[in-house]
Amino acid sequence: MxxxxxxxxxxxxxxxxxxxxxxxxxxxxxxxxxxxxxxxxxxxxxGDWQNPQQPAQPTLPAVATPQKPTYTSVAMPGKSQADIILGVLGPERKSADFVAASLLNSILGQFGMMGRIGAVIREEHGMAYYAYSRIEGGYGPGAWKVIAGVAPQNVETAIELAKDEIRRITEEMVSEEDLADNQSYFTGHLPLQLESNEGIATRLLLMESYDLGLDYLINYHDMIYSITREDLLEVARRYWGGEGYVVAIAGPNGHDG
Structure with a gap:
């Protein structure tokens, strides 16, 4: 401020x-x-717009992956809810494994009522106002994270439940049904994203910005259905297989982790 x-x-x-x-x-x-x-x-x-002061596009520095768990907590007195983010460094948007990571993220914490994370933390244990996962890839590595809002007394349990589901995707292949359902969702959702001029423009901008190729949408269906259960296990282990995750908590009470 x-x-x-x-x-x-x-x-x-x-x-x-x-x-x-x-x-x-x-x-x-x-x-x-x-x-x-x-x-x-x-x-x-x-046409005559010039700006000699404009700097060149910077080269992003390499980002070091944490080697051990890191916990950050911010006490916010007066708040009734604690918000949790547990995350790791994910792929760049133009990485070859970004689409597979996105498909796995859907299984982990997006599909249906927010995937496995939502099913366990919110539905089975009833301890979350919301619980889901998100993957964000840009010109550099983005965050791949699990997000949950819980009552303060449920913070530690929610974190452990999330870690259990993350551990599960690194140790077990997803089911054939989970893979098929999410492949169908990804390919079925794309036409809806292209129904408006804005949706088409957004996709074209994405394709150009990250050098995905103008045939990206043409190949999208085959790309999604070429992803195997083994691919998802490999990408899970690549990004979630270590101990270098970060946990951030904001709520009425401090948490040391």
Whole structure:
């Protein structure tokens, strides 16, 4: 809050002048417009845009994977709920195993009522307001994490239940049914994402930003169905097989882990 309060309008203008420019920009146009017409408008509005101050796209430094569990806790007096995040470094978006990791993440904590994590922590034990997992890949490794909101007295138990499910995906192949259900979900959900101009534009931007290739959507069905149970076990062990996970807790009481 102190940092935000100290910002002035000229600070924002200076940041914009230095960092915003046409270099590396990707512009996607989807809708009832001819390509030539769209290009004419773009050239008219942006054709002379230059910014010599704009820095080159930085090379992201390598991120070291923690070698042992790390716990961080923030006490927030007055809060009735404790929020937990347990995570590891996941793949980059353009990594060859990102799609397999995403499919496994769906099984772990997304599909149906939030996958295995939701089934165990929320449904079987009734101790979570919400419980799911999420994978985030960008130009560098993203977080692959389990997220849960629980009553403060259930923090330790919820963490152990989550770790049990994570351990399970690193030790056992998922069932053929789980794999088939999630493959069907991934391929069936894609057409829904492409029903709007915004959805198509978002996918095109993703494909261009991460060099996935303009045939990415054409090959998507075969890509999903080429993933095997063995692939999912391998990707689980690659990212979740060690002890280098991080646990962050925010709630009314501090937790030492």
């Amino acid at each position: 102190e940092t935000l309060g100290a910002l002035q309008a000229q600070d924002l203008a200076a940041f914009h002048a230095q960092h915003y420019g046409p270099q590396g920009m990707i512009l996607v146009v989807v809708g009832n417009v001819e390509a030539a017409q769209a290009l004419d408008v773009i050239r008219d509005k942006l």
